[in-house]
Amino acid sequence: MEKPKINPYIPIIIGVISVSISAILVKLASAESGVIAFYRMFFSVLLMTPLFFMKYFRELKLMSKRDWIFSTIAGVFLSFHFILWFESLNYTSVASSTVLVTLQPIFAFAGTYLFFKEKITLKTFLSGLIAITGSVIISWGDFKVSGTALFGDVLALIACALVTAYLLFGQDVRKRLSLITYTYVVYGISSITLFFYVLIKGESFVGHPSIDWFWFLLLALIPNLLGHTLFNWSLKYVSTNTLSIAIIFEPVGAAILAYYIFNELITTIQLVGGIVVMIGILLFVMDEQFIKRVFFKKSS
Structure with a gap:
């Protein structure tokens, strides 16, 4: 390995901090969730356009009808992931929302089991059970706080399922296209979807406070282009499992920032539930033989 x-x-740490800022920037913006999501994707496409047309435009000829269909479905799912996740931040805390969205690996397993018939292993069973228990703890705690907080939790969970579907449809297309081309196409389709969503809802593309445009641009630059680019670069030198473990700490960074920026306090139940969720996801990405040795070690 090179x-x-x-x-x-170092890039992984910067990447985690970058994606942790996403929820904070969304809460700072005053625009509707669909508008925020649209400009996040639209500005990302604009910033990628020079590079795409200089080096990757010809790859579009390699895309089959199946690739275009799957990319379109992926782009639509990604659009509604952002809409629902951003909307969840209007009802529940940054900590609860980001923790529940990190259940993505568990949703991914459910998807591969249902659609690709992958078997249930000891690792997936244990990790899934633990992570789901943690999400129930968070939701129960938020329900005791208010019904709207629980509603926000539900939106975050649906958003998590949608981003998992986006990844499942995209993984097949990515085998034949470069990361830049695939990302550009999906982000473009997502931008078009969000454009019509905002249009149908009768929301305004203009007339937002000047500071909102700054948040829109930062959402495109930091979580989208910087954070995910650094993650993709690091995959050349570290395992996917290592990166998955690092991303688990996104809610930690988001919760710390929310505390200092919005004075959002983390309740004991949120803390316990969040830790349980992260333990479950951590077990999911760890080696199965290690789990067997820890939990099922034979007595001598």
Whole structure:
């Protein structure tokens, strides 16, 4: 393996911080969820356009009808993931919303089991059970706080399921296209979907406070282009499992930022539920043989 010029864990840490900022920027913006999502994707496409047309435009000829269909479905799912996740932040806390969205690996397993008939292993059963228990703890705690907080939790869970569907449809297309081409196409389709969503809802594309445009641009630059680009770069030098473990700490960064920016306090139940969820996801990405040794070690 090629030796990197810098320690790959440095870009990973920067990447985690970058995606942790996403929920904060959404809450800072005053526009509707659909409008925020549209400009996040639209500005991302605009910023990628020069690079795409200089080096990757010809790859579009390699896309089959199936690729276009799957990319379109992926783009639509990604659009509604952002709409529902951003909307959830209007009802529940940053901590609860981001923790529930990190259940993505568990939803991914459910999807591969239902559609690709992948077997249930000891690792997936244990991790899924633990993570779901944690989400129930968070939701129960939020329900005790208010019904609207629970509604926000439900929106975050649906958003998590949608982004998992986006990844499942995209993984097949990614085998034949470069990351830049696939991302550009899906982000473009997502932007078109969100454009019509905002249009149908009668929301305004203009007339927002000047500061909102700054948040829109930062959403495109930091979580979308910087965070995910650094993650993709690091995959050349570290395993997917290592990266998955790192991303688990996104809710930690988001919760810390929310505390200092919005004075959002984390309740004991949220803390316990969040830790349980992260333990479940951590077990999911760990080696199965290690789990067997820890939980089912034979007595001597």
